Amino acid sequence: MTGGSIWVKMESRQVSRSVGKTNDVVDLYAVQCCICFKWSTVPTKEEYETIRQSFKEDPWVCFKKQGRSCDNPGDLEYDTSRMWIADKPNIPKSPPGFNRILSRRSDFSKFDVYYITPTGKKLRGPADVEKFLQEYPRFKDINPSDFVFSSPKIPKEMILGTPAERGDCETHSNKKLKRS
DNA sequence: GCCACCGGTGGC
DNA sequence: GCCACCGGTGGC
Numbered sequence: 001m002t003g004g005s006i007w008v009k010m011e012s013r014q015v016s017r018s019v020g021k022t023n024d025v026v027d028l029y030a031v032q033c034c035i036c037f038k039w040s041t042v043p044t045k046e047e048y049e050t051i052r053q054s055f056k057e058d059p060w061v062c063f064k065k066q067g068r069s070c071d072n073p074g075d076l077e078y079d080t081s082r083m084w085i086a087d088k089p090n091i092p093k094s095p096p097g098f099n100r101i102l103s104r105r106s107d108f109s110k111f112d113v114y115y116i117t118p119t120g121k122k123l124r125g126p127a128d129v130e131k132f133l134q135e136y137p138r139f140k141d142i143n144p145s146d147f148v149f150s151s152p153k154i155p156k157e158m159i160l161g162t163p164a165e166r167g168d169c170e171t172h173s174n175k176k177l178k179r180s
Numbered sequence: 181g182c183c184a185c186c187g188g189t190g191g192c
Numbered sequence: 193g194c195c196a197c198c199g200g201t202g203g204c
Contacts, residue, residue: 105186110195112185122183125197149196 007032007086008052008060009039009078010152024083024104030076031060038074040065046093049100055089085111085152092146095139102152111151125149 011028029048030039040062042048051060062070078084085102094100097118102111115123119136123129129147133139 103185107186109186113196127198151196 008048008055008089009084010048010087011082011084024102026102028076028082031055033062033070033074034059035061036070038062038070038072039076039078040068041075049091049093052087052089052091053093080157084155086155087152088148088150091148091150092143095142095146098147104154108154110154113149113151115147123147 008031010026011030026045029042029045031042031048031051032039040060042051062068062072091100094115099116101114101116103114104111112124115129117123117132121132123132126144126147126149129144133142133144
């Protein structure tokens with residue numbers, strides 16, 4: 001199975017952060033079965049990153065979830081009630097204690113990726129990573145390539161707030177999106 | 181002074 | 193043309 005035909009997806013929603021400000025938080029992780037295209041939720045970010053890191057070689061299938069097969073209904077269906085982001089496959093797991101964050105631009109144009117370190121510092125790119133790993137010898141064994149700053153794309157229908165054209169969906173993910 | 185946020189651009 | 197990366201800065 002080659003990568004790219006099925007994407008790991010995650011969901012975010014807008015929450016009020018302070019007066020006049022909003023921020024997206026990912027509140028649900030989901031993966032799509034490469035056989036039946038149904039969605040399974042993934043309970044934790046940790047587990048999600050584990051699936052994601054080898055998604056191309058080892059795509060998701062329903063029976064990986066205990067007691068589940070493609071004959072069962074999925075956990076949820078894709079819709080525009082929340083924002084779905086097609087994540088990139090095969091991103092290394094965040095090093096222990098580091099937290100990979102997606103920050104959406106207010107114009108919905110793109111996400112910025114950054115990592116929060118165990119010390120609370122924010123790393124915005126490879127230059128920050130290198131500086132940080134040098135500054136703290138206890139992290140010197142961490143491979144800088146474990147930090148990946150490439151950002152997921154925001155699906156067009158999420159920007160416009162309108163249903164995706166079927167052609168778009170198939171172009172991007174080789175599947176049909178079910179809409180209720 | 182910090183940092184969240186955005187714009188620009190170099191490399192592909 | 194895209195996008196990963198980084199510089200700049202406005203608002204606090």
